[in-house]
Amino acid sequence: MKRENENISWNLLAKDVAGELTPQERDDLQKALEDNPDVEKQVREMWGEARYAQEVVTIDADAAWAKVRSQFTQEQTQKRVLSKASFVAIAAMLVVILATTFFLRSYLNQPSIIQVYTAETMKSVTLPDGTTVDLNRGSTLSYDAKFDGDTRLVSLVGEAFFDVTRHEEKPFVIETEALEVKVLGTSFNVRAYSDTDNSEVTVSTGVVSVGAKTSLDEVTLIAGDAVVYNKAGNSLEKLMVSSDNYMAWKTKEIEFNNTNLVEVFETIEEVYHISIVIDDEVDVKEDVLNAAFSHHSLNHVLESVCATFNLKYQQVGNDYVILNRFE
Amino acid sequence: MASTNTFLENEDLLLKKIKAGDERVFEMVFKNYYPHLVLLAQKYLLDRDLAESVVQEVFVKLWEKRAAMEIRSLRGFLVVAVRNKCTNELKHRQVVREYEKESGEANEGVWLTFSENVYLQQINKVIDELPDQRRKVFRMSRVDGLKYREIAEKLNISPKTVEVHMGKALKYLREQLKPLKKQLLATVLVLIML
Numbered sequence: 001m002k003r004e005n006e007n008i009s010w011n012l013l014a015k016d017v018a019g020e021l022t023p024q025e026r027d028d029l030q031k032a033l034e035d036n037p038d039v040e041k042q043v044r045e046m047w048g049e050a051r052y053a054q055e056v057v058t059i060d061a062d063a064a065w066a067k068v069r070s071q072f073t074q075e076q077t078q079k080r081v082l083s084k085a086s087f088v089a090i091a092a093m094l095v096v097i098l099a100t101t102f103f104l105r106s107y108l109n110q111p112s113i114i115q116v117y118t119a120e121t122m123k124s125v126t127l128p129d130g131t132t133v134d135l136n137r138g139s140t141l142s143y144d145a146k147f148d149g150d151t152r153l154v155s156l157v158g159e160a161f162f163d164v165t166r167h168e169e170k171p172f173v174i175e176t177e178a179l180e181v182k183v184l185g186t187s188f189n190v191r192a193y194s195d196t197d198n199s200e201v202t203v204s205t206g207v208v209s210v211g212a213k214t215s216l217d218e219v220t221l222i223a224g225d226a227v228v229y230n231k232a233g234n235s236l237e238k239l240m241v242s243s244d245n246y247m248a249w250k251t252k253e254i255e256f257n258n259t260n261l262v263e264v265f266e267t268i269e270e271v272y273h274i275s276i277v278i279d280d281e282v283d284v285k286e287d288v289l290n291a292a293f294s295h296h297s298l299n300h301v302l303e304s305v306c307a308t309f310n311l312k313y314q315q316v317g318n319d320y321v322i323l324n325r326f327e
Numbered sequence: 328m329a330s331t332n333t334f335l336e337n338e339d340l341l342l343k344k345i346k347a348g349d350e351r352v353f354e355m356v357f358k359n360y361y362p363h364l365v366l367l368a369q370k371y372l373l374d375r376d377l378a379e380s381v382v383q384e385v386f387v388k389l390w391e392k393r394a395a396m397e398i399r400s401l402r403g404f405l406v407v408a409v410r411n412k413c414t415n416e417l418k419h420r421q422v423v424r425e426y427e428k429e430s431g432e433a434n435e436g437v438w439l440t441f442s443e444n445v446y447l448q449q450i451n452k453v454i455d456e457l458p459d460q461r462r463k464v465f466r467m468s469r470v471d472g473l474k475y476r477e478i479a480e481k482l483n484i485s486p487k488t489v490e491v492h493m494g495k496a497l498k499y500l501r502e503q504l505k506p507l508k509k510q511l512l513a514t515v516l517v518l519i520m521l
Contacts, residue, residue: 011494018468018493020475043497050500051469052366053450059362064383065354071387072350115416 017047094206097199098125115142118158118247122250127154130165131172137273138193157194161250163187164206178229182209188221189247202226212236245271254293261287265306265322272298278322282311338401346393356401357386361443364409372411381412453503457496464492 012029015021021029032325033039103324116125118135125133125207135141139158152172164172164183174181176192178199186206190197201210203221210227211218212234219227219238226239226246248271255263261284278284287309295302302313302320312325345351361382368378385408389396398404451512460482467478468489475493479486 009494010498011490014493014497015475015490017497018475021465041499046501046504047469049447049504050450050454050465053447054454054470055366056362056447058450059365059379061358061361064361064365064379065357068357068383068386068390069354071383072390095507 013040013043017044114145115140127152129167129170129172132163134161136160136249156190156192159189159191159249160191161187161189161247178212178231180211182211183207189250191246197231199229199231200226200246202241210236249273252293253293256289256291258288258290260285261289261305261309264289268298268301268305272301274288274298275319276322277316277319279324281324282322284309284311284322342398344345345390346396348393353390360402360405361386364405366404367406368409368413372416373409377416378413379415382409385409385412450500450504453500456503457499461496464489465496468493 009029009032012021012025012032015025016029029040040095048133072327076290116123116135117140118137120137122137123135125141126137127133127143128145129152131152133141133154136159139156139160141154141156141158141160143152143154147170150170152167152170153175154173155175157177162172162174162183164186172183174183174190176190179190179192179201181188181190181201183206186203186208188206188208190199190201199222201208203223203225205223208221208270210221210229212229218238221227221238224241226241228237228239229235230237244251245254245256248267252271254267254271256267258268262278265278265284268274269276289305289308290305291304291308293304296304306312306322306325310325312323314321314323341352341356345356364382364385365375368381370374372378372381376508385405389404389408396404454462454465463482464478467473467481468475473481475486475489478489482489
């Protein structure tokens with residue numbers, strides 16, 4: 001052990017663990033540690049432990065226990081009430097029902113809100129009523145696990161495609177930052193990312209009613225309709241849907257009918273969740289595209305579009321840059 | 328103390344007592360595990376208050392459902408319950424990835440047995456023994472995650488001095504802790520597996 005201490009440069013080791021070594025120092029350290037290959041690992045471990053130890057003491061378990069404890073007491077009071085109730089009950093069946101209710105209630109003593117988040121991937125969620133929700137990237141869906149109010153209320157930030165199970169007495173309501181979307185049973189797409197100024201609802205089947213939260217505007221949409229809410233103008237504008245591209249993020253089916261090339265690139269951006277930059281030299285204002293893509297890779301789609309218009313693309317960092325092809 | 332430790336590491340007995348509604352045993356278990364679980368949750372949620380409330384909820388639920396619960400390992404149950412709750416609470420890959428990046432640095436496990444708690448106390452004791460300035464430098468680097476350059480600026484000393492303080496702190500900790508660690512034969516690290 002003594003030899004170890006003599007040979008080790010503690011300053012260098014400390015710098016190593018802190019991630020502050022220069023390449024030169026790294027070489028020196030490696031040479032110095034030739035006889036003691038395990039030291040670096042052990043030191044790293046100890047450094048981690050030391051930080052952990054210092055963090056642990058900042059947590060007040062006594063105070064937390066008092067809080068947790070106070071929640072038990074409530075539960076026990078409830079239990080007492082229950083046992084009286086079951087005493088009065090004549091049928092054993094009733095006791096079972098009461099006990100179950102109690103059990104569920106103490107289980108779910110607070111409304112249990114379920115939140116589903118997506119970041120880089122999409123996700124399909126089935127709600128308690130059988131409704132399916134396909135969540136696009138970067139979206140959050142929140143709902144009550146029980147769905148036992150007058151409405152089936154969910155809240156959405158981001159984009160999702162809803163296929164709502166029909167249930168006439170209990171409307172399905174989607175709350176977004178700006179909109180309230182009410183339906184009985186239908187399928188439709190809601191786009192309400194928090195960082196954009198426009199929210200959009202597009203209906204595939206059935207009837208959907210959309211209201212802006214901050215105004216009295218309300219529109220009813222049928223299949224093929226879309227509505228765009230503009231934050232700045234606080235207005236709802238009804239549109240006809242010209243293609244099914246609004247749900248291409250889910251279906252990966254893209255269709256362009258005499259679509260302006262700028263719009264084409266915008267659609268590709270949304271569907272593949274990327275950023276496209278059109279080079280200044282490229283003039284695409286007059287070009288229109290007729291094409292359909294089904295489950296194709298981004299590279300294939302970009303390649304095809306570029307080839308058609310004598311363009312090329314290059315990936316630069318996180319952007320895809322569209323350039324003229326001639327060199 | 329030794330007998331308490333043995334008692335508390337006998338999970339079967341603990342579980343039996345908790346199932347039977349022994350609140351004092353539950354309190355001991357709570358106080359032992361709570362800080363570690365909070366730190367675990369904090370890594371996911373990046374928020375101390377949220378982490379505390381998540382862990383508290385897990386314990387409240389455990390107590391409520393204790394009779395019906397089929398638990399083989401208390402430690403395993405708590406780690407998984409907290410982790411699941413965190414991922415549900417915040418199913419945000421970005422955050423998980425951030426965490427993975429950060430934790431790559433040190434072998435950080437979840438410290439959950441009582442002998443390990445004793446070891447952690449020893450570490451803190453050794454850190455407290457460092458000279459004031461050295462301890463300050465050490466904490467700024469290890470706990471606050473500051474760069475040497477930043478520490479030097481804050482304390483108005485040269486980066487070289489910071490380097491020396493850190494080297495000496497490391498040497499001292501290693502000398503003091505190495506024999507202690509060897510005593511801990513039953514070091515069980517429940518590694519965070521994602």
